[in-house]
Amino acid sequence: MHPDVEALLALQADDQAIRVLEEQLAAFEPRLRAMAQARTAAADGVAGAQAALAAEERRQRDLHEQIARHKQLHERNVAHLDAVKRMRDATAAVAQVEAARRILAEEESDLQAVTRRVGELRAAVEAQERSGGEMQAQHAVEQEEIAAQRSEIEGQLTIARTARAGLATHVNRPLLSKYDRIRSARRDGAIYALRGPSCGNCDTSVPMQRRNVMAASGTIEVCETCGVLLYAGA
Numbered sequence: 001m002h003p004d005v006e007a008l009l010a011l012q013a014d015d016q017a018i019r020v021l022e023e024q025l026a027a028f029e030p031r032l033r034a035m036a037q038a039r040t041a042a043a044d045g046v047a048g049a050q051a052a053l054a055a056e057e058r059r060q061r062d063l064h065e066q067i068a069r070h071k072q073l074h075e076r077n078v079a080h081l082d083a084v085k086r087m088r089d090a091t092a093a094v095a096q097v098e099a100a101r102r103i104l105a106e107e108e109s110d111l112q113a114v115t116r117r118v119g120e121l122r123a124a125v126e127a128q129e130r131s132g133g134e135m136q137a138q139h140a141v142e143q144e145e146i147a148a149q150r151s152e153i154e155g156q157l158t159i160a161r162t163a164r165a166g167l168a169t170h171v172n173r174p175l176l177s178k179y180d181r182i183r184s185a186r187r188d189g190a191i192y193a194l195r196g197p198s199c200g201n202c203d204t205s206v207p208m209q210r211r212n213v214m215a216a217s218g219t220i221e222v223c224e225t226c227g228v229l230l231y232a233g234a
């Protein structure tokens with residue numbers, strides 16, 4: 001086999017190994033992205049639940065204060081009712097006391113509902129925080145595994161790239177740049193052996209005269225149909 005062919009085949013084997021390793025590295029990305037998105041969504045969920053809880057707690061405090069104020073007012077009205085002597089004033093005072101009592105009853109029932117919602121929202125916040133924490137722990141384990149796998153693959157890649165640089169010095173410059181150009185356009189292979197009378201990649205037949213030259217001198221030709229490098233196999 002012509003040394004150029006031998007050198008290019010070694011280079012191509014290494015390039016393919018590098019490609020596989022690069023694809024393995026890239027394959028981690030969607031999982032890492034999905035995990036990051038899930039964590040963001042969980043954090044947003046916790047923040048939303050906390051905000052809803054805070055709003056309801058504010059409402060609960062306001063109602064407490066309002067009820068306390070109205071109770072005071074009511075007590076004053078009741079005291080006033082005891083104090084009034086004349087019938088006409090007493091009727092008005094009774095109506096006032098009754099109205100205040102109704103308002104207070106409504107407010108008390110509002111407060112009960114708000115207190116119930118505060119309890120529910122607190123439980124929701126706790127549940128979201130718990131599941132977020134569990135997810136975080138799971139992700140930490142998985143991220144550590146991925147980091148270990150990645151660093152192993154990166155180590156292999158460094159070795160393969162160093163080997164590639166060494167192999168490239170064995171190929172003459174014009175041929176190497178031709179190979180690199182073809183390889184950057186079509187990643188699955190740049191140099192093929194003839195298969196019988198045809199291109200090993202696209203199967204277009206190569207004229208006999210060119211094949212004879214290739215076989216005799218070991219030269220590398222370009223397939224006129226698919227553009228890959230061709231050599232006469234053993």
Ligand SMILES: [Zn+2]
Nearest residue numbers: 199202223226
């Ligand atoms: Zn071809």
